[in-house]
Amino acid sequence: MNTLNEHPGNSAPIFSLSNVSRGFGKGKEAHQVLSDVDLVLREGEIVGLLGRSGSGKSTLLRIIAGLIEPSAGDVRYRGEPLEGPAEGVAMVFQTFALFPWLTVLENVEAGLHALQVPRKEARQRALAAIDLIGLDGFENAYPRELSGGMRQRVGFARALVVNPTLLLMDEPFSALDVLTAETLRTDLLDLWSDKQLPIKSILIVTHNIEEAVLMCDRILVLSSNPGRVVAQIKVPFAHPRNRLEPRFRNMIDDIYALMTDRRSADASKGRAELKVGSQLPDVSTNLMAGLIEALAAEPYQGRAGMAVVAERLLLEVDDLFPVAEMLEHLGFAELKGADISLTEAGKLFADYGTQERKAQFADHLVRNVPLAARIRLILQERRGHRAPRVRFEQELEDSLSEVFVEQTLESVISWGRYAEIFSYDDHTETFSLEDVEGEG
Amino acid sequence: MNKILRHYLPASTLRMLPNRWDLMALPLVVGFLLFFSIGAHQTWAPISTLQSQAISLDPADLPEYAVRTTLRMLAAMAASLVFTLLYGTLAAKSRRAEKLLVPVLDILQSVPVLGYISFTVTFFLLLFPGRVLGAECAAIFAIFTSQAWNMTFSFYQSLRMLPRDLEEVASNLQLSAWQKFWKLDVPYAIPGLVWNMMMSMSGGWFFVVASEAITVGDQTITLPGVGAYLATAILQRDMAAVGYVILAMVVVILLYDQFLFRPLVAWADKFRMENTASQAGAPESWVLNLIQRTRLVQRLLRPVTRTIGRLGNRRFSLPRSRRKAAPSARASQLVDWLWNGAIGALTLYALWHIITYVGTEVGLDECVHVLGLGLITLVRVMLLIAVASLIWVPLGVMIGLRPKWAEKVQPLAQFLAAFPANLLFPVFVIVILRYQLNPDVWLSPLIVLGTQWYILFNVIAGASAFPNDFREAAANFHIRGWQWWRTVMLPGIFPYYVTGAITASGGAWNASIVSEFVAWGQDKVVAHGLGAYIAETTAAGDFPKITLGVVVMSLFVVLFNRVVWRPLYAIAENKLRMN
Secondary structure, eight states: OEEOSSOSSOOOEEEEEEEEEEEESSGGGOEEEEEEEEEEEETTOEEEEEOOTTSOHHHHHHHHTTSSOOSEEEEEETTEEOOSSOTTEEEEOTTOOOOTTSOHHHHHHHHHHHTTOOHHHHHHHHHHHHHHTTOTTOTTOOGGGSOHHHHHHHHHHHHHTTOOSEEEEESTTTTSOHHHHHHHHHHHHHHHHTTOSOOSEEEEEESOHHHHHHHOSEEEEEOSSSBOEEEEEEOOOOSSOOTTSHHHHHHHHHHHHHHHOHHHHTTTOOSOOOOTTOOOOOOOHHHHHHHHHHHHSTTTTTEEEHHHHHHHTTOOHHHHHHHHHHHHHHTSEEEETTEEEEOHHHHHHHHOOHHHHHHHHHHHHHHHOHHHHHHHHHHHHSGGGEEEHHHHHHHHHTTSOHHHHHHHHHHHHHHHHHHTSOEEETTTTEEEOTTOTTOO | OHHHHHHHSOHHHHHHSOOHHHHHHHHHHHHHHHHHHHHHHHHTSBHHHHHHSOOOOOGGGHHHHHHHHHHHHHHHHHHHHHHHHHHHHHHHHOHHHHHHHHHHHHHHTTSOHHHHHHHHHHHHHHHSTTBHHHHHHHHHHHHHHHHHHHHHHHHHHHHHTOOHHHHHHHHHTTOOHHHHIIIIIHHHHHHHHHHHHHHHHHHHHHHHHHHSEEEETTEEEEOTTHHHHHHHHHHTTOHHHHHHHHHHHHHHHHHHIIIIIHHHHHHHGGGOOOOSOOOTTOOOOHHHHHHHHOHHHHHHHHHHHHHHHHHHHOOOSOSOOOOOOOOOHHHHHHHHHHHHHHHHHHHHHHHHHHHHHHHTTOOHHHHHHHHHHHHHHHHHHHHHHHHHHHHHHHHHHHHHTSHHHHHHHHHHHHHHHHSOGGGGHHHHHHHHHHHTOOHHHHTTTHHHHTTHHHHHHHHHHHHHHSOHHHHHHHHHTTOOHHHIIIIIIHHHHHHHHHHHHHHHHHHHHHHHHHHSEEEETTEEEEOSSHHHHHHHHHHHTOHHHHHHHHHHHHHHHHHHIIIIIHHHHHHHHHTSOOO
């Protein structure tokens, strides 16, 4: 694995970003999404932005697209400061984002009309793009008549028809089924390798490590909260790449290790202890139990590589990491390198029946998640053993933004209910100790 | 036969040959054009002809009256659309304007529609002295006030909820504000807008009837139309004429539905956001098929559609300027402060103006009296909505759960909701006069006569959409009787019921002005209530009292909405949604 600062060769930079930061919200609620990001995009390369949810990779893409302004730093497009959406930068969306009231042809033509391309020429170019991307015959169909894969092809045709210099792709294949995604990836790579595309460079955002290694010449790994570039990895393999080749698999494992190692992946804070005001991930107790059971079973016997588990459980990085980390916080598992292993407590949990599991989970929850402990303590202290949700919302708002307050409370409520350490009534929005065993 | 022809004739010749759709479409188009030209021509006659030309009760004249009434509706709808696009856009795009415009709109829709006409008639008559146009404008404005507000709300809400990815596409494709408006904003809003146009239109018939024959002090307006025909029939105690006008209205509403709304709804279907192919339930319209499949019509329409398309594609913006430096937070705050101050000052000034104007004639005891009348009408509205709910909820559920029945009853319920109930008032009045019944009790049903159907058809819609799984689960666990209603059906249809009841209650407040004060010949039947108060003061041309009555009614409506309907709606939205 090569880690390097800049792409070799002397091709001209298309985009250059230096010290770009972006926060959302004001004052106390300010939430730093990107911090001090440097990035140079050059002609002739496919660059991947790889990171977990919350790493700000989509924000970075939107800054380059001119849809979001950075709060600090310098963004240059072909040497000039970027001001708003630039000509020659086209985008493909995860949700396809086609206008449902326009036909395939009209969707593709829309961008040309915006540029005041004469009608006849626009029609010719649109038809050519539709042809190139394998959509001929569907010109008059409406998006809702098409399958997901075909819709994304329209998304590609719409982006390519304006002859962009840079193609931005925001998780373009993640809403598609595995087989369709693979076909689209290969088709795009073929067009790129055959130099049939007008584009000079591609920037793709993904959380799929394998996809990044398959497609990109250079991968930037972003950390979470706030997003920073923690590594740049050059992928030296020639297209078409073979997924089964050992060095391909090795690179995937290396990247997993890089992303698992919290010291680099989580903004150099070391192993972060949870605090009362920490953000809690949206992870269900069923998922946690499922992962524990899978790890305890054959052939892993308590220890497995993250990449292997992800593949086995059909989980994407974005789904697997939060579960694994929450298990670590709760003391049921440990993450080391690219591996995850069960602790003694985790192995016990796997053997227990329902009631024993609940008791053990309750014990670990109160000991390791300070927010859960705090809710329980306050309920025990209060007369009547009740407390309104607002009380905890206000407390969390000191350290988290509104959206994260909601998500954190939802998570702790569902864990607390499972563990039976408190109960919650959604109609009255109050916590209480009613129906909780061992309490009066 | 057609196939063979197609094969051997050059395409251009073929396109000129009328196909069989043209045979039907041509007379329709010409007929429509004819009606339009006649109607517009007569509008320009001087007002003297209007006053001397009495309304004839000859049924042969009814078609012409019906056309003129319909034209008023169309004109008002056009005005409402223009208003919607401008007002909605301004409210959605400017933070400062939004702060003023949205509450104003909320009040505008709480003011009784017939209250608007009491105020504006004189203004419009003065605007075009000596011409019928003034009176026409007043009537059209009244209809406009019954249609525009909910359409505007719908448009504004659509603009506020534009999907983020589509907005990003618009920026990424570098659409100008004008292009984005026609390519994204308007199309996205169309399904909601069309639905609201339908609701507006069905409410509108009620007011067009009421606004064609109205007396404000010494100004009596009689505009040739269905409403004026009815007023004359009532004045002359002509029961047969009342029958004719009811019949005429039935025909007009059916035609309107077939020729305007079915096609519009079917067309609007393509603007749905759901990216799934429509199922069998997609709206169909034979008129729309006719238009879309007819070559001649398509050919005639092409210049129009092409012009519209080109217009939407123009940029209409200055060459892209460098992005302006955001004004400092301080300066922005100062402008906010000034803006709020200006609004506040304007409000205070208006309030002072109203109080002094009303105060010239009305004392505190009158205010208390009017508030009391408001309470009476409030009780009447609540009771009648409750009674209508007790009747129509069970019936609606029964019908809705049987798809075959629902299919037949649903259009009927929608038709009844659109039918102007005031045409039926004379029947009730005759009975009340005949048997000397207590008007306070027996006039009450009139206020929900027209609007109860909203409850029925919303409940039918709710029951039809009720997931079959839930019904099967209920049957499987032997949930029956009252438990079935309480735990299965009522929560299931509640969101639909609330929507229907809100519409019905809004309509009832409006209807109270015409239904608490009714006449047959020279006999007048009056119930106690705020509606009768507004109607009587309007007939007397007593503006301070009209103002007081309208203000009090608006207050009641606003408070009723805040205290009763909004919380219910919130419950329906948050806790009882099916998904």
